[in-house]
Amino acid sequence: MGHFQPGDLKMVYAFILSQELIFPVITMCHVLSVSRSCYYVFRNRGDVVEDRVATKIEAQVVDAFTLHKRRYGTRRLVPELLDQGLKIGRCKLRRILREKGLKAIQPKSFVPRTTDSRHPYPISPNLLKGKAFPVKINQVWVGDITYIPLKGGGWCFLAVWMDLFSRKVTGWQLLNHMKEGLIVEAFKKSWSNRNASIGLVVHSDRGGQ
Incomplete structure (x- = not known):
């Protein structure tokens, strides 16, 4: 002992x-x-x-x-x-x-895709490539779509257009789907708010949505 x-x-x-x-x-x-x-x-x-x-x-x-x-x-x-x-x-x-060094596997949360490159439609040319930065408002608008999780589950989608020169939002639309009408309605609001003239360059993800 x-x-x-x-x-x-x-x-x-x-x-x-x-x-x-x-x-x-x-x-x-x-x-x-x-x-x-x-x-x-x-x-x-x-x-x-x-x-x-x-x-x-x-x-x-x-x-x-x-x-x-x-x-x-x-x-x-x-x-x-x-x-x-x-x-x-x-x-x-x-x-x-x-x-014991044990940790549960965390399931991957579903996140909606706001960009889909797998489609038969042509990709629009990048009109901003090689161009100088705009020097006044209503020369270039840029658009994007983002998703917003809802408290009770599910998602809503926000389409936004912004003036690249002023960095101000010109129009937006919030819907529970990501169909064509989402971005179109947001654009209509932008056009109504700004009364843009001919020559405006509209830039988004070039047809990926």
């Missing part, structure tokens, strides 16, 4: 405890050079029982997590484990998963 430090002894006793159903205690204590009476004192202590319970809980958590192929986080594991008879809070569950 003199070969082991107190911390080492606890590990040895824990090993013997885990093997009790396989090997005789007296044999393991003799082979490992530890006192059998001291081992029984260790085994009958309350913290050993707590360790057993904790180990059982951890094993049940790991089993449930593995069963669902790492796709269940704490929110879904809590009711799952409750159905199995284990009442455990999300904080404790999160701690066990963290200590």
Whole structure:
């Protein structure tokens, strides 16, 4: 027994405890050079029982997590484990998963595409390429579409036209779809607000939407 430090002894006793159903205690204590009476004192202590319970809980958590192929986080594991008879809070569950190095796979959130290059329509030429920056308003308008997530789920789409010289929005339209009417209505508002003249250059993503 003199070969082991107190911390080492606890590990040895824990090993013997885990093997009790396989090997005789007296044999393991003799082979490992530890006192059998001291081992029984260790085994009958309350913290050993707590360790057993904790180990059982951890094993049940790991089993449930593995069963669902790492796709269940704490929110879904809590009711799952409750159905199995284990009442455990999300904080404790999160701690066990963290200590075991387990992390649920996060599903990729759906994000609508505002640009689609896979279409049969021709791509408009880039009229701004090689051109000087505009020197006054209503020479160049640039347009774009962005998506806005809704609180209850789903999306709405915002089409905006902006004067490239003044950097001010000339018109916009918000709809629950990204059809042709979205950008057209926004453009109509821009035209109405600015009364642009002939020669205006309109630049967007050149037919990608």
